[in-house]
Amino acid sequence: MLYLNENDIRRSVSFEAMMDTIEQSLRIFAKGEYVMADRLAVPGGDTTMLYMPCFAGGFAGTKILASCPDNPKQGLPALSGIVLLNRADNGQILAIMDGATITALRTGAVGGMAIRNLADENAHTVGLVGCGVQGVHQLTYACRVRNIEKIYLYDAVQSDLSGFIARLEGMITPMKPEIIVCASADEVLEKSEIVITATPSKKPLFSNNPQLFKGKCIIAIGSWQPDMRELPDAVWEYADVVYTELPFACEETGDLSQPLESGVLTEDRVKYFGDFLLEKDKGIVHTLGETRFYKSVGMGIYDTMAAQQIYKTALERGFGQELK
Numbered sequence: 001m002l003y004l005n006e007n008d009i010r011r012s013v014s015f016e017a018m019m020d021t022i023e024q025s026l027r028i029f030a031k032g033e034y035v036m037a038d039r040l041a042v043p044g045g046d047t048t049m050l051y052m053p054c055f056a057g058g059f060a061g062t063k064i065l066a067s068c069p070d071n072p073k074q075g076l077p078a079l080s081g082i083v084l085l086n087r088a089d090n091g092q093i094l095a096i097m098d099g100a101t102i103t104a105l106r107t108g109a110v111g112g113m114a115i116r117n118l119a120d121e122n123a124h125t126v127g128l129v130g131c132g133v134q135g136v137h138q139l140t141y142a143c144r145v146r147n148i149e150k151i152y153l154y155d156a157v158q159s160d161l162s163g164f165i166a167r168l169e170g171m172i173t174p175m176k177p178e179i180i181v182c183a184s185a186d187e188v189l190e191k192s193e194i195v196i197t198a199t200p201s202k203k204p205l206f207s208n209n210p211q212l213f214k215g216k217c218i219i220a221i222g223s224w225q226p227d228m229r230e231l232p233d234a235v236w237e238y239a240d241v242v243y244t245e246l247p248f249a250c251e252e253t254g255d256l257s258q259p260l261e262s263g264v265l266t267e268d269r270v271k272y273f274g275d276f277l278l279e280k281d282k283g284i285v286h287t288l289g290e291t292r293f294y295k296s297v298g299m300g301i302y303d304t305m306a307a308q309q310i311y312k313t314a315l316e317r318g319f320g321q322e323l324k
């Protein structure tokens with residue numbers, strides 16, 4: 001079996017190919033051509049273990065992640081883990097891959113793919129709240145799908161964002177947008193056409209003011225448990241619909257479960273992006289509202305499809321380490 005570390009994974013896939021893989025995963029989901037369990041989250045004190053098995057595309061993939069949101073305070077990553085890739089027919093393990101790298105690349109690609117499909121073609125500004133591992137990847141993809149001239153940043157915990165900015169500049173080179181650090185999440189929202197949230201917050205990041213959300217393209221990445229929430233109720237004033245990945249998202253994330261429970265949001269306004277893509281393939285034109293909203297919780301198909309694409313390229317090019 002092959003072991004693929006961060007470097008092997010990064011040189012096996014381009015950002016563009018990863019966004020295409022995400023779209024392909026959403027189409028597979030919409031057509032029902034997969035077998036996937038709801039994500040199992042096992043809490044153990046400060047660590048939650050996440051198990052994400054899925055059969056799709058002729059392979060079986062399983063991501064196992066440890067989520068420790070307080071880790072960055074000790075200089076450790078919030079997420080660490082592996083992705084296992086098995087043959088679907090006889091179960092033999094083909095590869096073990098670094099799970100944090102696959103997560104960052106595929107989650108960035110989800111945001112990039114959502115911006116590619118939903119944001120105004122002429123959007124030149126993007127804002128990020130939560131300047132961590134997912135955040136830097138989200139911005140990297142955003143810069144590849146729109147001609148971004150200004151990036152606005154806010155982080156409630158880190159006061160010095162110079163390390164984040166250096167990493168971002170390295171990832172988006174040769175593009176050189178102006179990068180501006182803001183004093184609040186509201187300022188990011190006011191100044192940006194596209195707004196990305198990538199925090200483990202349990203409270204809305206923005207004021208509950210509907211006007212702030214008017215005409216924005218919002219990509220919410222961070223919340224994946226019912227007690228986690230990044231967006232206030234005000235977002236529903238102008239967002240006619242929210243696009244997400246799968247029905248389980250309505251239970252899993254507080255960004256959907258809380259407004260559904262209080263009645264601020266109704267289920268008919270929750271749409272699945274795989275259906276959107278299949279309809280688009282058939283030539284059905286969607287009239288998008290002025291305010292657009294994609295809420296991602298992630299799902300195992302993304303990891304299984306990304307892992308098999310990376311594995312095939314690594315095998316062809318001789319990347320990785322053979323484990324006996």
Ligand SMILES: NC(=O)c1ccc[n+]([C@@H]2O[C@H](COP(=O)([O-])OP(=O)(O)OC[C@H]3O[C@@H](n4cnc5c(N)ncnc54)[C@H](O)[C@@H]3O)[C@@H](O)[C@H]2O)c1
Nearest residue numbers: 078130131132133134156157198199200201222296297298
């Ligand atoms: N949707 C998905 O598929 C998906 C995939 C991976 C991770 N996630 C989630 O995304 C979130 C971010 O993950 P990460 O790996 O980037 O973590 P990270 O720790 O690297 O980054 C999070 C950043 O948010 C900042 N932050 C925390 N609370 C904040 C607040 N209230 N306001 C502003 N900034 C705040 C932190 O200082 C940190 O810089 C986590 O909740 C993670 O579980 C979602």
